[in-house]
Amino acid sequence: MRKVFISICMASSVLCWADDVCVSSPNGSLVVTVSDAGGRLSYSASLDGVNMLTSSALGLKTSIGDLTRDLKIQDTKQGFTAEEYQMRGTKAAGNKYEANTLTLDVVNKDGVKFGIRFQVSNNDVAFRYTLPRQTINRREYKRVRILSEASSFNFPEGTTTFISPQIGPESGWEQTKPSYEEGYSNDAPMDKASQYGHGYIFPALFHLPTGWVLVAETGVSGGYCGSHLSDYQVGKGYTVAYPDQGENNGFGNDFAAIPLPGETPWRTITMGADLKPIMETTISYDVVEPQYKASTTYQPGRYTWSWLIGQDNSINYDDQVRFIDLASTMGFEYCLVDNWWDQNIGRERIAELSKYAQSKGVHLLMWYNSNGFWNDAPQTPRNCMNTAIAREREMSWLESIGVKGIKVDFFGGDKQQTMQLYEDILSDANRHGLQVVFHGCTMPRGWERMYPNFVASEAVLASENLFFGEGATISEGFDLTLHPFCRNATASMDWGGIIMNKWMSTDNKSRHTRKTTDIFELATGITMQTSVQCVAMQPNNLQELPQFEMDYLRQLPTTWQQTRYIAGYPGKYVVMARQATNGQWYIAGLNAQKTPLTLTLDLNAYGNGLSKLLIDDKQLQPTQTVLKKDKKGKVKVTIQSNGGLVIY
Structure with a gap:
């Protein structure tokens, strides 16, 4: 000894x-x-x-x-x-x-x-x-x-x-x-x-x-x-x-x-x-180092996504045009085209769709199966991401038609061979100017710094489960007040959607309901961290949402200069502040408890730029008011059950 x-x-x-x-x-x-x-x-x-x-x-x-x-x-x-x-x-x-x-x-x-x-x-x-x-x-x-x-x-x-x-x-x-x-x-x-x-x-x-x-x-x-x-x-x-x-x-x-x-x-x-x-x-x-240099300046932003509510039936040319138009109307940067696009739309029409999207100021993100050998998932495209030859062919084509990112799904675990596949996909995608999101995957481990074109991984019980069953809508509040202290504390998370439909259906009138308020959902755009954020609006939301909600989403940043804890307890509530890279502070709160939560927030540390308060009233209706601080720079707020708070 x-x-x-x-x-x-x-x-x-x-x-x-x-x-x-x-x-x-x-x-x-x-x-x-x-x-x-x-x-x-x-x-x-x-x-x-x-x-x-x-x-x-x-x-x-x-x-x-x-x-x-x-x-x-x-x-x-x-x-x-x-x-x-x-x-x-x-x-x-x-x-x-x-x-x-x-x-x-x-x-x-x-x-x-x-x-x-x-x-x-x-x-x-x-x-x-x-x-x-x-x-x-x-x-x-x-x-x-x-x-x-x-x-x-x-x-x-x-x-x-x-x-x-x-x-x-x-x-x-x-x-x-x-x-x-x-x-x-x-x-x-x-x-x-x-x-x-x-x-x-x-x-x-x-x-x-x-x-x-x-x-x-x-x-x-x-x-x-x-x-x-x-x-x-x-x-x-x-x-x-x-x-x-x-x-x-x-x-x-x-x-x-x-x-x-x-x-x-x-x-x-x-x-x-x-x-x-x-x-x-x-x-x-x-404690990690970049593994290679970015081949281009990768753009953060927000994307629309038809599949969350529309599922496989929405992967057709006309529906994707609608979601491109939605992204354009909202000023979002991207639209994600999910599985089966190669069969339901076809490669020639995808090239047309990408050209149309660019004419509207939007770029496409495209879904892929990581391969298929390590799972039985039937979704295509398959066999495009599993070998260097296949990736070079596919990514060259994506680059040629102006696609800016890929979402690769269904991986096989944590073995070294699988980690090599993640790294190879990222490295090859960087050569073609493609950002990468992983789903059905492992937890990212320092990858945002190691691989400059890495955006986020799912690696969480994500938003699709809200569509699949009512149980996930009931637990959404618990999940999203936990992740800022756990899953999202160590790595970016593609949870998949600021969900604005009241009902989990394309007509917004059937199936089961979302249990959170609109303001809760708007606040998750700040509490959930990823540089390319899904705003899971539906085209019908353009006629349904209050103007102030759409104005907020139009300016929502996705990259941050710093993050600060204000208050919270995992699974119960969270209040946090983030400073956007333009210097503007945003404060967001979520309450997953069964009763309203009253807090007094000290805003002195966040400058004089805060002017708007988005919060639910007692009837759980969304409101926007002028932020009023007391002489000591504090504000008293009540966050409703399954409700939210945004100050900006």
């Missing part, structure tokens, strides 16, 4: 004993402690002297050795890293990242070496493993298989969860899962078994007796597999788990394979006494 030092980390009551190594955040409030006691590596973390992460395991099992036991820290190095960067299409365009670093050189009893690097900023911990090229018993190892990972996240007793279960492979509709589309727990105990016996997906939100912790991973490229969390084990917590062998229809590996020297993706932990650091974190982007 290596004896490193004895010190009390500044601004903390945590004592680092002789057998431990400590690294603190720049402001001293967050402290990570690493130990090799008993030949096992472990770490823990505290915030302002309060334990947030109890003793949790570290280590890997690899093809060149077991790096989970009989371990010894040989050397440590501490440092500091800082970076300022700009990025497009996420919740904070301008970021400044500062962190103290700790690098540990570790060896096992057989002489196999590896490293762990921690980066600790004021509310975030990121760590990853590094493996050098090395000679063991006179054999030089130039590559390695990472078979499993021991990294765990162990929380204090009394912690509750907002987490979503991982589902087994080749399950769900047409065997298209896992696709990160299951529901979330609601303050559930940690020892509750996962619904399908496969653990839980990233990101995962935990409510501690003393605060909040958000766990995720970032920096996953085609060079590694995606991971998730195991079920909870008493005394161990949640462990990083690799893909199921059955994912991707059984093709590919359930481990990661990397050349040496090599490294794993980052595991990230965001901690806060309240939810402010959780909502505002940018750690997913802070």
